[in-house]
Amino acid sequence: MSTTTAAAPADQPLTSRAVVLLTACSYLCVCLSFSYLDRRYGKFGFESLLWLVWTALGFGAALFYVGKNSRAADTHWKVQGTLGMLLALFPGFLMFNLLRWASLSLLIVLSARAVVMRTRRDFYMNLTVIFVVSLMVATYMTADWTVWFYLAPAWLFAGLALAWEHATGTAISRWAKGGLTVAFIGLSFLLAMLLFLLAPRPPTLGFGFLPPGTDTPNLVKQEAGSQGQGRGEGGDASSRGGRAPGTQAGAGADPWQQMFDRMRRDLQDRHMPDWQRQTLQRLTGWGEILAAALTGRLVPGSGVPATGSLEELLREAGEYCVEKIILPWWPFLLLFLLLLWLIFRLWPRRYGLGAAGLLQVADLLARWQPMLSMRLSALALNWCLRQQGHGRASGQSVREHLAGAASVPDLPRRWLGYAVDLYCETRFGSTAATRQRAANMHKAIHGASQILAGAMPELKRA
Incomplete structure (x- = not known):
């Protein structure tokens, strides 16, 4: 019993598109830092464009598949993953050493697999891969401090994604989330500055190589030791790089x-x-x-x-x-x-405005494309119910979605039920889609949405 309870949070579904977007930004920054290591070959701009396209293909599609257990997502992952592995083998395997080739393969597969990022476990795995590759970039021999121009935003986006995912299931206002986000960024920056100035570290701005250590652990001035050589403000000549032989310590x-x-x-x-x-x-x-x-x-x-x-x-x-x-x-x-x-x-009214826009398009298409018109009307019905606070569960049909909306009054429920019958008879039955059926479905959903929006309060009580 305890094992199931402990494992449950990691298996909870991922429902926030903001988390996916922040993860995509972190991933793209790491990809740019990976290519930045080879900027001397003059292809950094072209490689950056390729990474942008690959990120859009993977994480861009993932934004659409969030909350959906779709077979199309599995097919997308298989196709893009296969293409990515082919690219990793040729020319990727011929271009990099084993360590960088492994990192390249992880990055390629990560974007392809983003479309099936459905649980918190998948999300944590993505961040783990991002951290591992970024650590390789930071410690690579061609890295210097300028690579943090890309790695710092990558880690920042990853931290924001974790914070946003943690706050998804809690009732926090948008102002509180915004304030906590700003406080998180400020605290992270302050902590990074304190670590840079005070924490013991190798005397190098980057982590691409580790020169011999000195007795000066940070940039804070220290008094010279009893032996003189190798202590104090400057350290020895070999470690500081700017002292002439014979110069006194501290000078x-x-x-x-x-x-x-x-x-x-x-x-x-x-x-x-x-x-x-x-x-x-x-x-x-x-x-x-x-x-x-x-x-x-x-x-x-x-x-x-x-x-x-x-x-x-x-x-x-x-x-x-x-x-x-x-x-x-x-x-x-x-x-x-x-x-x-x-x-x-307008964000609190996004579903209502979206449903109104879909109904307008559906009305225009009813004459030439009745089936497409009915599909758009069904999507407008979905968004209309979402505006009323009735979300649609994964794999739930239109009829099941309406049946689960218990707070919808009788009159708009009958109209929406009539529209659902028209839609199901046409899409899943033998009835052909006609202009009249598309128009009737549009009218029923449009009228019900007006009632639910409060345009006719006397009908809402009927």
């Missing part, structure tokens, strides 16, 4: 400046996309100013003012946002904000 270059100098050297990679280089250069410049403000001393370097301070950091960030983002893109930003407002206002 080397500022470790913060060494870090920023190396970051700028890495940004000179001519194979890096220009938009990524410009973004990281701007962030590096802000980081130098922030380091000057936090440490209370000047951090000289390219693009850093002579008197670094927190005020200058905020002013430069504000000027950059105004000149590079707000002024050139304000019409699009305004349109985006308007779209967000419309989505927020």
